[in-house]
Amino acid sequence: MMGGNVAGEGRSRPWDPASPFICRPGLRTLGPRHPRPGTHLCPGSATGGLNLQRSSGSPSVAAAGSARAAGGGAGSWPRDPAGVVCVTRHWAGPVRAAAMLRPGLLCCALLLRLGLCRGHWARPRNVLLLLADDGGFESGTYNNSAIQTPHMDALARRSLTFRNAFTSVSSCSPSRASLLTGLPQHQNGMYGLHQDVHHFNSFDGVQSLPLLLSQAGIRTGIIGKKHVGPEAVYPFDFAHTEENDSVLQVGRNITRMKLLVRKFLQMQDDRSFFLYMAFHDPHRCGHSQPQYGPFCEKFGNGEPGMGWIPDWTPQTYHPQDVLVPYFVPDTPAARADLAAQYTTIGRMDQGIGLVLQELQGAGVLNNTLVIFTSDNGIPFPSGRTNLYWPGIAEPLLVSSPEHRQRWGQVSEAYVSLLDLTPTILDWLSVPYPSYTIFGKKTVQLTGRSLLPALEAEPPWVTVFSSQSHHEVTMAYPMRSVQHGDFHLVHNLHFKMPFPVDQDFYVSPTFQDLLNRSVAGQPTAWYKDLHCYYYRDRWELYNWRRDPHETHNLAADPSHTQVLELLQAQLAKWQWDTQDPWVCAPDGVLEDKPFPQCRPLHNEL
Numbered sequence: 001m002m003g004g005n006v007a008g009e010g011r012s013r014p015w016d017p018a019s020p021f022i023c024r025p026g027l028r029t030l031g032p033r034h035p036r037p038g039t040h041l042c043p044g045s046a047t048g049g050l051n052l053q054r055s056s057g058s059p060s061v062a063a064a065g066s067a068r069a070a071g072g073g074a075g076s077w078p079r080d081p082a083g084v085v086c087v088t089r090h091w092a093g094p095v096r097a098a099a100m101l102r103p104g105l106l107c108c109a110l111l112l113r114l115g116l117c118r119g120h121w122a123r124p125r126n127v128l129l130l131l132a133d134d135g136g137f138e139s140g141t142y143n144n145s146a147i148q149t150p151h152m153d154a155l156a157r158r159s160l161t162f163r164n165a166f167t168s169v170s171s172c173s174p175s176r177a178s179l180l181t182g183l184p185q186h187q188n189g190m191y192g193l194h195q196d197v198h199h200f201n202s203f204d205g206v207q208s209l210p211l212l213l214s215q216a217g218i219r220t221g222i223i224g225k226k227h228v229g230p231e232a233v234y235p236f237d238f239a240h241t242e243e244n245d246s247v248l249q250v251g252r253n254i255t256r257m258k259l260l261v262r263k264f265l266q267m268q269d270d271r272s273f274f275l276y277m278a279f280h281d282p283h284r285c286g287h288s289q290p291q292y293g294p295f296c297e298k299f300g301n302g303e304p305g306m307g308w309i310p311d312w313t314p315q316t317y318h319p320q321d322v323l324v325p326y327f328v329p330d331t332p333a334a335r336a337d338l339a340a341q342y343t344t345i346g347r348m349d350q351g352i353g354l355v356l357q358e359l360q361g362a363g364v365l366n367n368t369l370v371i372f373t374s375d376n377g378i379p380f381p382s383g384r385t386n387l388y389w390p391g392i393a394e395p396l397l398v399s400s401p402e403h404r405q406r407w408g409q410v411s412e413a414y415v416s417l418l419d420l421t422p423t424i425l426d427w428l429s430v431p432y433p434s435y436t437i438f439g440k441k442t443v444q445l446t447g448r449s450l451l452p453a454l455e456a457e458p459p460w461v462t463v464f465s466s467q468s469h470h471e472v473t474m475a476y477p478m479r480s481v482q483h484g485d486f487h488l489v490h491n492l493h494f495k496m497p498f499p500v501d502q503d504f505y506v507s508p509t510f511q512d513l514l515n516r517s518v519a520g521q522p523t524a525w526y527k528d529l530h531c532y533y534y535r536d537r538w539e540l541y542n543w544r545r546d547p548h549e550t551h552n553l554a555a556d557p558s559h560t561q562v563l564e565l566l567q568a569q570l571a572k573w574q575w576d577t578q579d580p581w582v583c584a585p586d587g588v589l590e591d592k593p594f595p596q597c598r599p600l601h602n603e604l
Contacts, residue, residue: 035466043318053155054368073218124272126134127424129177130360133225133283134384135253135374136325138338138345139396146323147342148315148398151353158399158599160406160454164414165396166463166482167376170271170385171470175417176278177202177228180209182421182445184466187437187577192469194227195242199227200469205437208234209421210274218432219271221264224251224278236276238264239247252344254351255311261355272428277355282344284379284503294498311354315346326548327382331527334380341378350357369427370399373417379504379527381513383534385478387489388549400425403454411453413460414482419448426451439577442592464573468581472500477581481570487549489539492584497533526550537585537604538563555593 139149141156168178169185177190178185181202185191189203202208210220214235221238225247230232240250240260249256257277265277320337322342328334352372359365377383377391384391394417400406425450427430435443452458465480476499477492504510516523526548538554540563553559574582575595583589583597586604590596 003175021202038223039382049312049562064148078325092257093395104110115384123367124270125428126272127274127427128355128368128370128371129276129420130273130355130372131278132348132374132442133278133280134376135282135345135348135395136378139395143395144323146321147317149345149349151356152347152372153353155356155370155399156397158407159370159397160403161410162398163410163412165373165394165417166392166398167394167417167463168415168466169467170376170387170465171393171467172375173200173227179375179417179420180228180234181206182209182447184464184577186466186468186581187443190228192472192474194229198472201347202233203231204233205235205435205436207433207435208399209235209424212425212430212433213274215426216428217271218428218430219268219273221273222261222276222278223264226278238267240404248354251278252347254354255309255345257351258354258358259471260312261358265358265364274424274428279348279351281348281351282341282587284507303356309483312347312350315343325390326526328380328509329513329523330523334509337507340405366401368401369424372397379507380509384504385467385474385501385543387467388477389487389543398450398454400454406454411457413458414463415450415451415453415460416447416463420447421445422447423450431511446573446577464567465572466579470501474501477584479570479579479581481573484565485517485542485544485567485570486562487541487543488563489568491535491537492581493538494535494537497534526571540566
């Protein structure tokens with residue numbers, strides 16, 4: 001058997017050398033060439049079979065009859081009553097190698113290939129993605145002691161918390177499209193908001209996460225705010241969004257959302273699933289009455305039949321008790337705005353608790369990767385629509401039931417929401433896509449899977465961001481790179497005033513700031529509106545020495561080398577991601593017969 005042929009494979013080659021796994025028979029070990037951690041095995045007897053134990057990130061083959069009890073602690077993998085180890089397709093390659101190493105394991109390999117190790121014993125991996133709308137760091141998890149977020153805090157205790165997570169674009173639809181495609185907004189085509197007159201859409205040829213998962217036989221669901229299109233690019237098997245319901249009902253009514261989750265789980269079969277919970281909280285509740293608080297305490301804005309939310313216990317906060325971020329004016333108006341925002345965050349927090357409770361009750365939480373994050377920065381000055389830290393820094397919790405050693409820990413690695421698509425594909429063992437848009441250069445994901453970070457702290461120090469529009473009238477393209485202590489922003493339309501979106505414009509915070517500025521009164525803000533509107537072409541900041549990004553180093557001769565290094569990094573990323581703005585503002589992109597920048601001689 002040691003030299004036998006398993007499923008037609010030769011004696012000298014246990015499996016395809018392109019497999020991500022290598023076999024070291026002398027050590028009787030299966031080690032991943034590219035670590036893809038985690039294994040699902042069947043519960044069962046303590047006799048016969050294989051025991052896979054973690055050792056430095058790799059499973060080791062141990063003799064049957066381990067002293068660990070079936071279903072024991074971390075690192076022990078129970079077996080089924082027949083002594084057969086059931087392994088998901090995640091470990092299909094190593095199982096064949098195990099059959100080569102131990103004659104008794106040939107049975108497992110054959111059963112796996114026949115598809116008999118499934119059903120009750122082989123529990124499929126799942127993904128739950130929880131997304132806040134304009135959410136920030138207002139939670140106990142991120143050291144805000146003024147707000148009560150017990151459910152997010154509980155999730156953090158069983159998660160790896162990222163301190164340096166960033167969105168690739170600070171705008172709602174573009175961020176959601178980037179998150180669901182792994183492509184920056186300038187590459188997937190969602191340059192701005194999807195709804196109403198804005199009507200931005202991703203390109204028809206884009207292969208999104210729900211599309212790829214569906215093609216791989218994985219069930220997909222979305223509840224809440226979708227805000228991306230077209231439907232052919234973003235199809236979901238189970239969908240309750242603003243496209244077929246009131247976004248106030250499916251995005252803020254946490255009782256309704258809970259029941260929809262229950263319905264989704266009751267319809268579940270033996271496939272893996274991807275469930276995307278897109279909360280509409282804590283986004284402001286409208287343009288005519290944009291305040292948080294009273295307008296948000298009900299399902300919506302007085303629509304018939306919209307009573308109180310049964311599962312929500314509203315939490316109210318006094319303005320004097322809130323923590324005012326450095327980028328928000330410390331005024332009574334802004335404090336009241338923040339206090340009301342806390343209330344809607346509390347509703348989302350309670351909703352998160354309800355969703356997790358549904359998964360727990362259905363018995364699927366312990367084989368589900370749970371991810372919580374937000375689409376962009378909070379809608380306050382320097383926040384949403386900006387590529388400064390308040391606009392792109394995001395909360396990110398990743399809870400893996402297979403990586404308990406990282407629960408409650410904090411990662412300093414620089415990560416991007418562009419990394420979520422490869423992370424989810426890796427978790428569900430779905431290949432990365434490689435395709436063309438418009439028949440041009442092959443599109444490949446530039447993000448990286450976060451699964452290695454669940455094993456050990458990675459040395460990641462670079463992320464990129466890209467902004468083009470928000471509303472259709474807000475053309476202000478910006479590109480940025482963060483590398484270690486430094487942050488570089490390229491403002492392509494730097495001679496124009498920075499645009500302000502209508503939702504933010506009519507907010508109590510901005511109206512107060514605007515009125516104070518016009519009247520010449522103190523604003524209690526770290527900037528002034530002229531500085532906010534008119535920006536340099538290049539902005540370079542040292543976050544370690546200047547965390548508020550107030551001292552632009554781009555023109556400082558002592559930082560020329562850093563500036564040129566980051567400019568080169570940014571330009572390379574733009575070329576790699578086929579950015580139509582790569583030559584702007586002083587050149588024109590000519591892409592035939594091959595891409596090149598042609599100078600405009602426009603004195604910029």
